[in-house]
Amino acid sequence: MGWGVIISFIASISLILMIMNLLPIPVLDGGHIFFYLIEGIFGKPIPLKTQGLVQQIGFIILILLMIFVFYNDISRLLGRDLAIKHQQQSIETLTVPE
Numbered sequence: 029m030g031w032g033v034i035i036s037f038i039a040s041i042s043l044i045l046m047i048m049n050l051l052p053i054p055v056l057d058g059g060h061i062f063f064y065l066i067e068g069i070f071g072k073p074i075p076l077k078t079q080g081l082v083q084q085i086g087f088i089i090l091i092l093l094m095i096f097v098f099y100n101d102i103s104r105l106l107g108r109d110l111a112i113k114h115q116q117q118s119i120e121t122l123t124v125p126e
Contacts, residue, residue: 053086054086054087055083059082
């Protein structure tokens with residue numbers, strides 16, 4: 029299909045990662061921007077203990093999200109394989125041997 033398709037695919041992945049990184053989840057860059065925004069609004073920095081706690085909670089949320097996505101992908105993959113095997117068995121039972 030050519031280099032244009034490959035470059036377009038890589039650019040799409042890069043844009044998606046950029047958008048995901050800007051989400052206001054504390055571990056990601058968007059979380060840091062959110063902390064700076066709060067600091068700018070209130071005029072004083074958030075205590076380091078609070079930032080650390082929020083970072084840990086954000087990290088746990090991110091890990092749980094990744095586990096959920098992996099589980100979802102694997103279950104779809106296995107479910108698709110089981111559906112294909114079931115479909116093949118149904119076709120085999122419908123064909124009448126001569």
